[in-house]
Amino acid sequence: MGRIRCLLFDVGGVLERVDDDExxxxxxxxxxxxxxxxxxxxxxxxxxxxxxxxxxxxxxxxxxxxxxxxxxxxxxxxxxxxxxxxxxxxxGTANEVLLAEARSLVGRVGLAILSNSGDGAREEEERRYGFSRTFDPILYSHETGLNKPDPRAFEIALQALGADAAEVLFLDDREDDIEAARALGIRAHLHRDDESTLRVLREAVGTRDTLGGAL
The missing domain is CATH 1.10.150 (DNA polymerase; domain 1)
Incomplete structure (x- = not known):
């Protein structure tokens, strides 16, 4: 995977530790x-x-x-x-591993959120986690009117980022959202655990791991 310009994060199950099915x-x-x-x-x-x-x-x-x-x-x-x-x-609770990684990339790569949501989520998540200090834009479904995996949700994200699909890496924990992103040419990684996600993310943006070895 070559380097990318923008990282696009889901929230529940990725930036937040929470089981959205349970x-x-x-x-x-x-x-x-x-x-x-x-x-x-x-x-x-x-x-x-x-x-x-x-x-x-x-x-x-x-x-x-x-x-x-x-x-x-x-x-x-x-x-x-x-x-x-x-x-x-x-x-849920903050995924401090991924949030810390995102904060370390501020100014080096675009950082944004694309999340299905409920009205009130922006205020609650900002109060708890201060997402706006790291991510811009933050695209919530209750504000865009579109839930993932609707392709139009991803198209709005690309437009807001000012990026081509191949320049974006999308991180989500749901397979249908990943498939929808890939269908538009967006690079996408199915988040299962922090370690593998960090490796994919660091490879994409050309950073190094904590031991100093290139990923």
Missing amino acids: WPVRFLERCAVRVGLTPEELDRRIASSTLPDSSIRSGVEEEYWAGFGAAIGADAATLAEIRRDFWDAYC
């Missing part, structure tokens, strides 16, 4: 306990409600949570607890 299930189980419903009844109520799609719309966070609370019968205090729990689960 946490929503556990979160809803905790919600059910808080409001005295079975998980099945809670699922039924949410499915029958008319919540805005906060993954592709901005400015709807308060409307979403008001509708969510009404659907499951949560009072104001309980809903506030649920919202705090949601964002803690959503954001």
Whole structure:
């Protein structure tokens, strides 16, 4: 792999240590306990409600949570607890290994984020992790209106970066997103562990490992 001009990062499962398949299930189980419903009844109520799609719309966070609370019968205090729990689960913990590597490359290579998201994610992740100090642009689906693996999400990213597809390395933990990026000619690496991702990243940008050997 030759050197690249821009690194494009996913957030959940890459820059954040979180299992995006597992946490929503556990979160809803905790919600059910808080409001005295079975998980099945809670699922039924949410499915029958008319919540805005906060993954592709901005400015709807308060409307979403008001509708969510009404659907499951949560009072104001309980809903506030649920919202705090949601964002803690959503954001997980920082992947300090990859974040430190990204920070070390500021000024050497373009650093950007392309992430599926929920309305409110920008504020929560900025408060916790300060992404804007390292990454620009930060492209969230609730602001662009497009979820990966929609090819248009990647096209918007390329336009924002001012880069050709072959000049970008995309890092994501989901195979369908990786395949969508590659279909557009973007170089892409499926993140499974920090060590292998660091090797691919360093090879792409022409840095050296911590032992001084060229990767």
